[in-house]
Amino acid sequence: MTDALRLPPDLPPNLPDDQLPRVLGEALTGLYTGEPRLPARAGGRTAGLAALHAWTGEGYAGRNFLSGNVSRLSMYLRHGMLGLREVAAHARAVMRGRERDEFLRQLTWAEFYRLVLRQEGARVLGNLEDPKYPARWTDTLPDDVRGASTGLPCADAWVTHLIRDGWLHNHERLWFAAYLVHWRGVDWRAGYALFREHLLDGDIANNALSWQWVASTFSNKPYFMNQENIDRYSGGRWCRTCRAACPFRASYGELETQLFGTQP
Amino acid sequence: MTASQVRRVVWVHGDSLSVTDPALSACPDAPALFVFDRPFLQAVPVAFPRLAFMYQGVRDLAAHRPGPTELRVGAVPDELAAFAAAHHAAELHVTRNFTPDFARIVDGLRAARPDLRIIVHEPERLTSFNGPLRRFFGFWKKVEREVLHGEPAPDFPQRGHR
Ligand SMILES: Cc1cc2nc3c(=O)[nH]c(=O)nc-3n(C[C@H](O)[C@H](O)[C@H](O)COP(=O)(O)OP(=O)(O)OC[C@H]3O[C@@H](n4cnc5c(N)ncnc54)[C@H](O)[C@@H]3O)c2cc1C
Numbered sequence: 001m002t003d004a005l006r007l008p009p010d011l012p013p014n015l016p017d018d019q020l021p022r023v024l025g026e027a028l029t030g031l032y033t034g035e036p037r038l039p040a041r042a043g044g045r046t047a048g049l050a051a052l053h054a055w056t057g058e059g060y061a062g063r064n065f066l067s068g069n070v071s072r073l074s075m076y077l078r079h080g081m082l083g084l085r086e087v088a089a090h091a092r093a094v095m096r097g098r099e100r101d102e103f104l105r106q107l108t109w110a111e112f113y114r115l116v117l118r119q120e121g122a123r124v125l126g127n128l129e130d131p132k133y134p135a136r137w138t139d140t141l142p143d144d145v146r147g148a149s150t151g152l153p154c155a156d157a158w159v160t161h162l163i164r165d166g167w168l169h170n171h172e173r174l175w176f177a178a179y180l181v182h183w184r185g186v187d188w189r190a191g192y193a194l195f196r197e198h199l200l201d202g203d204i205a206n207n208a209l210s211w212q213w214v215a216s217t218f219s220n221k222p223y224f225m226n227q228e229n230i231d232r233y234s235g236g237r238w239c240r241t242c243r244a245a246c247p248f249r250a251s252y253g254e255l256e257t258q259l260f261g262t263q264p
Numbered sequence: 265m266t267a268s269q270v271r272r273v274v275w276v277h278g279d280s281l282s283v284t285d286p287a288l289s290a291c292p293d294a295p296a297l298f299v300f301d302r303p304f305l306q307a308v309p310v311a312f313p314r315l316a317f318m319y320q321g322v323r324d325l326a327a328h329r330p331g332p333t334e335l336r337v338g339a340v341p342d343e344l345a346a347f348a349a350a351h352h353a354a355e356l357h358v359t360r361n362f363t364p365d366f367a368r369i370v371d372g373l374r375a376a377r378p379d380l381r382i383i384v385h386e387p388e389r390l391t392s393f394n395g396p397l398r399r400f401f402g403f404w405k406k407v408e409r410e411v412l413h414g415e416p417a418p419d420f421p422q423r424g425h426r
Contacts, residue, residue, distance in 0.1 A: 010335060043317035044324030111407075112404075
């Protein structure tokens with residue numbers, strides 16, 4: 001066997017975490033953005049299994065609240081560190097009733113998007129359908145959005161969380177996507193690229209197709225929210241002390257007319 | 265030649281970072297390789313923590329499988345071809361993913377090493393649905409029973425769709 005092993009490995013497969021940013025950072029020089037630092041959650045099947053077994057799913061009915069008990073397993077599922085089947089089996093074993101059904105339904109979105117990617121291939125990176133409103137989108141991500149300096153405490157927090165944690169709650173993803181595409185008039189692909197850069201769970205299927213769902217190029221209508229919705233599901237986190245001119249403070253009907261030009 | 269005599273290597277990619285990966289499970293003792301894709305990362309911005317997360321995934325499976333596991337930085341088809349050659353491998357095993365990159369890399373490898381047999385294992389699925397898809401709601405109606413109860417509905421078509 002010894003003669004077969006001619007190529008020395010580029011990187012040892014057993015770097016401890018305290019050496020990882022330095023050694024991996026050097027090996028990958030020029031191949032990443034930002035500072036070399038450890039992810040907010042540790043990677044690997046062992047860590048993924050520990051997270052899965054620690055998760056009881058209690059309170060998942062409140063999943064739409066930022067304070068809701070969601071699993072945060074997406075980064076393990078994305079990299080195959082956990083399988084959809086074992087996560088489903090765990091949910092069937094430890095969860096009950098409507099909460100269990102709701103969790104399994106959410107998990108099925110991940111399977112759905114994977115299968116849409118299998119069906120559509122690289123087409124998922126372009127509009128799968130025409131947008132359902134007269135949209136004129138610009139291609140580039142505005143600097144104030146990337147720099148978390150829009151002056152809107154909520155929107156700036158979404159970007160800050162994304163970059164700091166590599167993970168965002170589903171509702172923050174939805175709000176940010178709607179803000180970028182509908183309020184700022186930016187093509188969803190610029191948001192997709194920002195998410196791909198920073199999300200630990202970022203992938204082609206869930207990421208591109210969720211953006212398209214918000215943009216209405218893979219759904220029957222655009223997704224959008226108003227201030228009341230943000231206030232309620234964030235538990236007043238930003239709105240209570242906010243002094244900004246809020247672009248979201250209106251009824252759904254008014255916003256619909258303003259954003260999409262349609263009568264409520 | 266019997267299967268046990270054939271020299272095999274495994275390609276581990278970013279969607280299969282677990283010892284339970286079908287290709288790795290099929291070849292527990294074979295040398296496995298993970299490649300940080302240099303041309304891709306040069307073209308596409310990715311923040312460091314994500315790459316560290318993937319490294320931790322490779323480290324974890326290296327610690328849990330009997331065969332050796334290696335990491336390289338480079339162009340994936342080239343690195344796989346060199347790895348297979350260094351191990352005198354006649355077969356390369358990998359688990360399919362649905363990204364356009366996967367097909368491109370397998371094609372590149374086939375062109376570079378026509379003599380290497382590439383065995384593609386199918387990834388794990390949550391459902392057995394194989395029909396065309398359009399909206400989640402329609403999909404959910406077809407797979408609901410299977411997902412909620414863990415078994416296909418008795419009348420569930422195994423091939424195709426209604
Ligand atoms: C604009 C946008 C971009 C997104 N990009 C990604 C992405 O790149 N990768 C990714 O995995 N998810 C993506 N999502 C979907 C969803 O936000 C995350 O999967 C979820 O927030 C992960 O948190 P969790 O693991 O706690 O989810 P839980 O609520 O605990 O759900 C468990 C699992 O079910 C799946 N799931 C739940 N909700 C969804 C959903 N709406 N769509 C698809 N799968 C779901 C995920 O695999 C998740 O880990 C995106 C959503 C939006 C709106």
